[in-house]
Amino acid sequence: MFDTIAVIGAGNGGKASAADLALQGKRVRLFELPEYAGNLEAVAQSRRLIATGAVAGEAELERATTDLEAAISGAELLLVCTQAPAHDRVARILAPLVRPEQVVVLSPGSTGGTLHFANVFRQMGVERLPILVELSTLPYGCRASGESVRVFVKVGRVKYGVLPGRETERIGPALEALYPGFVRSESVLEAGLNNGNPVIHPAVTLLNAARIEKEGAAMYFYRDGVSPAVARAIEALDGERMAILRTLGYPAQPEPLTCVQQGYATASGYLECYSQGPGFIDFRSPDTLDHRYLHEDIGMGLLFYTSLGRLLGVPTPLSDAFVTMGSALSGIDYRARNARSLDSLGLSGMTVEALKEYLQSGVLPPGA
Amino acid sequence: MFDTIAVIGAGNGGKASAADLALQGKRVRLFELPEYAGNLEAVAQSRRLIATGAVAGEAELERATTDLEAAISGAELLLVCTQAPAHDRVARILAPLVRPEQVVVLSPGSTGGTLHFANVFRQMGVERLPILVELSTLPYGCRASGESVRVFVKVGRVKYGVLPGRETERIGPALEALYPGFVRSESVLEAGLNNGNPVIHPAVTLLNAARIEKEGAAMYFYRDGVSPAVARAIEALDGERMAILRTLGYPAQPEPLTCVQQGYATASGYLECYSQGPGFIDFRSPDTLDHRYLHEDIGMGLLFYTSLGRLLGVPTPLSDAFVTMGSALSGIDYRARNARSLDSLGLSGMTVEALKEYLQSGVLPPGA
Structure with a gap:
């Protein structure tokens, strides 16, 4: 199901993810924002990452680019590996490009990142939202430098939630095939609240x-x-x-x-x-x-x-x-x-029941 | 006006106060609670303190005792030199002994100590309260050990307040004669809020x-x-x-x-x-x-x-x-x-105006 993967963000987590998934035989594109292009410098020509530790091997990338469209075009999975303060920016540049059949995974979700992406996508007129997945934690303890990435820990247990929750059954098996440590949550909010x-x-x-x-x-x-x-x-x-x-x-x-x-x-x-x-x-x-x-x-x-x-x-x-x-x-x-609250996420004024229903259906109640 | 002074508490502040006042020619009794009698050990026999620094000289005490009645009987001024958590205990043992014509100075007052003393005295049936004085800070930076007390700083500015405030004019000059750095406040609350x-x-x-x-x-x-x-x-x-x-x-x-x-x-x-x-x-x-x-x-x-x-x-x-x-x-x-609040001080339910009137008169409004 997930053969072509765009990794968005080429810091520690992005490089560890790209190396791990490429070594699993996936076609991997590594994207970085133009202002952080330095993160791609060493890999732009070689399209290679050398991983050591819990993930080990020489990984070949399909692309290493600052062109978001080139990175995500045709990818089934978009793996967003940035810190939470960059989520807003990434959501805004993805909005015009993302396709409803793509799956966007926030790795990690930083407690509510998927809800923020959904809110930005709606505000920017995306009519059919992609499926959004929130991880409780980055699946790696790692440090990257140039072509090299050292993976100290491949995390043995990562809770993930899907928005809408009712899609979990459908896409869960493919996600769990990529990451054996993945454990299903009932919702993105449950997964987000497992971020320590x-x-x-x-x-x-x-x-x-x-x-x-x-x-x-x-x-x-x-x-x-x-x-x-x-x-x-x-x-x-x-x-x-x-x-x-x-x-x-x-x-x-x-x-x-x-x-x-x-x-x-x-x-x-x-x-x-x-x-x-x-x-x-x-x-x-x-x-x-x-x-x-x-x-x-x-x-x-x-x-x-x-x-x-x-x-x-x-x-x-x-x-x-x-x-x-x-x-x-x-x-x-x-x-x-007010960078993260029910209000900033466009979810204020809902009852607890309406919120939980939204997390399952992905459809906001009328008037919300 | 203040010729005989009982210093209550024989820690650093108590010994510095006792030495300073004795060297000013006052008759000084130094009291300590029986459980801290060790603080008096070195001075019980010699009745002597040796001060160095900003206060210097060999000071002779009239008494050094764990008998509170012997310490305060006939004293015009009671100087309470304990930490705030001991105020409640000191107020309770003073209540049966203190006389309305005595002046009780909390050195320091620890923001509201006088109000706590007044509340305890009332609760324990003291009909005419002594005048209570609150200092914003201990007037010395000091360390004591045995007979010796080193005074690093004699504090150049100490705000004091009197309860009732209307007595400030009457007793102020005698207090200021003991401590040239004393500066009048309008109330014990103003002085207490100058405790940093x-x-x-x-x-x-x-x-x-x-x-x-x-x-x-x-x-x-x-x-x-x-x-x-x-x-x-x-x-x-x-x-x-x-x-x-x-x-x-x-x-x-x-x-x-x-x-x-x-x-x-x-x-x-x-x-x-x-x-x-x-x-x-x-x-x-x-x-x-x-x-x-x-x-x-x-x-x-x-x-x-x-x-x-x-x-x-x-x-x-x-x-x-x-x-x-x-x-x-x-x-x-x-x-x-709830060790210090308007409620713990017996002052809840008052308006700001009633509180300020009480601070001047020392008389609680009816129903308070």
């Missing part, structure tokens, strides 16, 4: 704010940054995330257990998981708070929790506190910016 | 939580702990404090300017003041979050800001966020504990 970043990154970042600004990469982000109190904050945020999932009628499990299943950690206690997990321990700190750990994980992820909490009647006091404090530290009023 | 600790300590503590738990005293609390983002958080909290003061009709000035006037700092920018101020720079970190920086400065100080903000219609989002986050980190629900 909003409960992990903001707590470690804010509760180490001075050291991050002063020491940067000299600090090990998790090994130095996760103390018992930080672990308690992560646990409390995770409690809010799980309460939202359960109130939506979805299963919920503690984030550290997910980390163990994914292969990032070996112990499922909050402190041990993040401070000692093999997938966390050698990770170095960013050197600024002008970073996606705030802009994406607070300004989108936790902000979305507070929006869902209001709809569901689930208290999210700690998510709210992080949004307020993150805004004070970054100087960006994340509530005013 | 709630805007400084919680921000530095929470935004360095992991490092405090992991490194303790190896970390310089301010030099290492105050980065640009931390300074922004302090500034934002200070904005909430000043908005409360102004809405009450009191003057307000930025906390770093107060630090310069007090002698703790030389620059009045938020970052420079705390990260480089001579009174801050050598200060080492506590090694636990089970500390008054949370229990007192969040659980009492910032919690009180949120309570005043609700009465006044002044938004205090960052104070609220710190209360929520501090509760998550410490495991103590500071809102449920």
